Amino acid sequence: VQEAIVTSEELGQDLEHVELLQKKFEEFQTDLAAHEERVNTLGGDAERLQQTHPQNASQIHLKKDELITNWEQIQTLAAERHARLNDSYHLQRFTADFRDLTSWVTEMKALINADELANDVAGAEALLDRHQEHKGEIDAHEDSFRATDEAGQALLSAGHYASEEVKEKLGILAQEKESLLELWEVRRQQYEQCMDLQLFYRDTEQVDNWMSKQEAFLLNEDLGDSLDSVEALLKKHEDFEKSLSAQEEKITALDEFATKLIQNSHYAKEDVATRRDALLNRRNALHERAQARRAALEDSFHLQQFFRDSDELKSWINEKMKTATDESYKDPSNLQGKVQKHQAFEAELSANQSRIDALQKSGQELLDRKHYASAEVTARMEDVSAQWKKLLEATELKGSRNQSQH
Template identity: 25%
Template sequence: LQKFLQDCQELSLWINEKMLTAQDMTYDEARNLHSKWLKHQAFMAELQSNKEWLDKIEKDGKALMAEKPETEAMVKEKLASLKVMWDDLESTTQTKAKCLFDANKAELFTQSCADLDKWLTGLDGQLQSDDFGKDLTSVNIMLKKQQMLESQVEVRQKEVEELQKQSQALSQEGKGSDEADGKRISVENKFQALLAPLKMRRDNLMASREIHQFNRDVEDEILWVEERLPLATSTDHGHNLQTVQLLIKKNQTLQKEIQGHQPRINDIMERSQFEEGIHLVWHKTVLLPDHNRP
């Protein structure tokens, strides 16, 4: 019961905190309507993701009532109170969306198109880069940046879809225009056109990492061999029984090391065939000048 009451208290405090945000109609830190819209979208997504919190408390409450019937009155009261608070929060959030944005759909639509277009231009510039890393460390850093870009693209994909909905809503209300919809179509086409270069850059970075990793592994193997070569090529055969036995023991140890290391060498040799293919593709797609590039 105490755990249930504590969970109810924590959710109640969280709802009260979010209600203050939902009631704030200014978003003073946002510079334009589009920025305000994005902040509000993120806020609504946060509410939706935390709906599971309320659902879990309701589930726990029902289980508690079944286990301890004497708590039914208190549990029902707490659940009802939380439900009312949650409904008020959702209602206030929807009202805020209507007050802030519904009356300015056309302006929001135009700003959203401009913001997306600017971002896509920046993305295009990043994808034009022919720097795929000079070593394993740098290419791994670039792959992390690539992952961030791809995550941003997923977010922007939702914005593109939202633009389609806004365009339909404006048309139904008679507030749409061919010029505005033309901007949306242009942004959508620009977005779709960058998906292939985005994937190609990831493929090139992955190929670059494979090559650098292979080169590092080969260097490690060369070092491993060089460290053991003096013992393997030594002409010292011992001057007495004790030294001969010691050399025999060292030789046996070396043979075991070589035998145990053989799978590693085999792996390098197998990968060398694969890396040769990567090098050929890399040479054709990356290293050779692209005469078709503007």
């Protein structure tokens, strides 16, 4: 039985099996150690018997040698069995660690691959945080990888009977670890791109919403009906233009950010380019409409200035017409004074000719620019011109009558 234990070729199929065999062998070694004293005692007895029974000394000597030979043989076999079980234990320990690590790598890859790209900034942040936690777990297994690799290298250095198997497993383990790190890095880049994309989408949406409000502001077609109202509208428009300028920096930054994503071959570069172009086109259209609105308001301002000047001039002409058409020339008293007064009146009219000319000039400038109210401008110019002509004719008539009375 003892010989069957020490000569057994059974080395265990896994770590648990080897540990069970080692436990049984330790029990055998304990039992063997207990027999050592008995073997020594028998050896001593044999020597005494040889002395006391010289006639049987030869036979006793043979039995003693046989006992010692068998004892030494079983001890040698036990040492060899102990060494083989140790080798098997180290192999199965290495194999178990190898299986644990490769199984963990498979699970970790599945965990990393299970995450889907986020649809908003908060989701992208959570994704990156979770991915960084995975890296922490990978780093935490570094000692296990190193210890398993060192254990395998030690088996190779010792010339272990399963060196080829160990060498193959070491190669697989290194590949698995490398592929896990590569997968983690690939996904990290994807998640970084996802974060960039969600930031771009968020900021683009904010600018789009802002532009919708600005476009709504430009829907106002009111150009004012007086100088005061036009000036108020111009002031509002200046404030609007300031807000456009303030937002321009953000739009430029978005444009540069989008260009960087496209140049870096972002996975959504086509969509980024489409959104960027749409944003810039909308911005350009907004600026064009803002410029058109300013031009219209400035046209309205010049028109209201023209209306004011023409109204003031017409009012002044009407006042002077009263003087030109009064019939004081019929009163024969103080004729000399009347002549002098009329000369002063004519001088006043002559001095105001420049106002008439200025009005005609400003009106013509509006017409040359193809002003939207050209018809009304023309009518007013003609009206003032006609009134002025009547005033001059009435003044001339009154002057000739004064002369005839004089």
